[in-house]
Amino acid sequence: MKVLPINSFEAEPWLLEKHYAKRLPMIMYAFGLYEDDKLIGVVTYGLAGSPMVARGICGKEHEAIVIELNRLCLLDNDKNQASFLVANSMKLLPKPTIVISYADTGQGHVGYVYQACNFIYLGLSVKRTNWNIKGQEHKHNRHLAQGMTLELLKEKFKDDFYYSERSQKHRYIFICGNKFQKKKFTDLLKYEIQPYPKGETTRYDSGTSVKTQQLLFV
Numbered sequence: 001m002k003v004l005p006i007n008s009f010e011a012e013p014w015l016l017e018k019h020y021a022k023r024l025p026m027i028m029y030a031f032g033l034y035e036d037d038k039l040i041g042v043v044t045y046g047l048a049g050s051p052m053v054a055r056g057i058c059g060k061e062h063e064a065i066v067i068e069l070n071r072l073c074l075l076d077n078d079k080n081q082a083s084f085l086v087a088n089s090m091k092l093l094p095k096p097t098i099v100i101s102y103a104d105t106g107q108g109h110v111g112y113v114y115q116a117c118n119f120i121y122l123g124l125s126v127k128r129t130n131w132n133i134k135g136q137e138h139k140h141n142r143h144l145a146q147g148m149t150l151e152l153l154k155e156k157f158k159d160d161f162y163y164s165e166r167s168q169k170h171r172y173i174f175i176c177g178n179k180f181q182k183k184k185f186t187d188l189l190k191y192e193i194q195p196y197p198k199g200e201t202t203r204y205d206s207g208t209s210v211k212t213q214q215l216l217f218v
Contacts, residue, residue, distance in 0.1 A: 001040075001081070003088035006032040011042040014073045025070040031089035033074070033081060041074035041081060043089050048100055057098055057173060058188040067093075069101035072113070083116040090117075096177035098185060106167025115196045119172035122191040126168075133157050170197055 008027040015024055026046040033041035045067050048054040054063040074081055090099060102125070103111030111119075133153075154161045171191070175182045 001033060001035050001084055003031050003033055003085055003092070005092060006030050006039075006042065008044070010039070011044050011071070014042045015044070015071050018073050018075075025068075027070075028067060029089075029093060031085070031092060033085040040076065041085050042071070043069065043073075043085050044071045045089075045093065045099065046070050053100065056190050057100065058185050058190065062098070062185070062188065065096055066098045066100060069099050080116075082113040086113060087117045090174060090176050093176050096175065096181040096185065099174045099176060101172050102169035103172070104167055104169050109170070110197055110199050111170045111172055114172040114174075117174065119174045120186070120189075121194050121196050122171045122173060122189075123194045124168045125171055133160050 008030050010032065011027065011030040012024060025044060027044045028047065029045040031043050032039045033043075048063075048066050048068045049070070051063065054066040057063070057066050069086070072082060072086065074085070090097075093099070099119075101111075101114060101119070103109035103114065105124070111121075115121075148156070173189075175185045177185070
């Protein structure tokens with residue numbers, strides 16, 4: 001197996017057709033996992049979903065180097081493929097870079113792939129609520145809002161506008177850099193480092209859910 005950079009448009013069909021979120025994130029870097037020259041998995045990175053989170057990792061002065069591993073998608077998810085793809089793709093990122101990623105408890109994810117790659121675990125995200133539009137849940141809120149306030153959105157969509165509880169997510173980071181940079185940013189972390197969580201995960205394969213001990217999709 002080998003990991004190579006790919007264009008974002010090469011990753012898009014995987015993310016739209018195979019990933020449970022069914023929507024595209026903002027992609028800065030995309031990498032493919034190849035076996036015998038066949039693309040069997042993709043991983044993508046982009047800006048952290050929240051500027052507040054980016055500032056909160058190691059402080060505002062270092063928020064520019066925080067990016068998010070926002071999608072991980074594999075064709076079959078054979079043993080070690082996910083961790084091989086993640087670990088080797090991060091070697092190709094600029095240095096120093098702080099990678100943050102999440103394992104969604106709402107999807108039954110724990111984040112064993114990140115644990116296998118020696119990510120640092122920073123605990124669960126806080127409980128929050130999301131606003132949604134019926135029939136458009138697959139779209140990101142910022143695309144739906146288009147600059148409108150919540151009051152204007154409620155007026156526009158009326159009964160189709162609703163709130164739902166956001167599932168908590170396990171939060172992981174990895175510091176890409178040399179030994180000095182790893183120590184520097186570990187010491188600057190604003191979150192408490194915590195022991196890895198344990199439990200079952202859910203594997204998604206061609207729309208069928210089965211229990212497994214690997215995380216297939218992020």
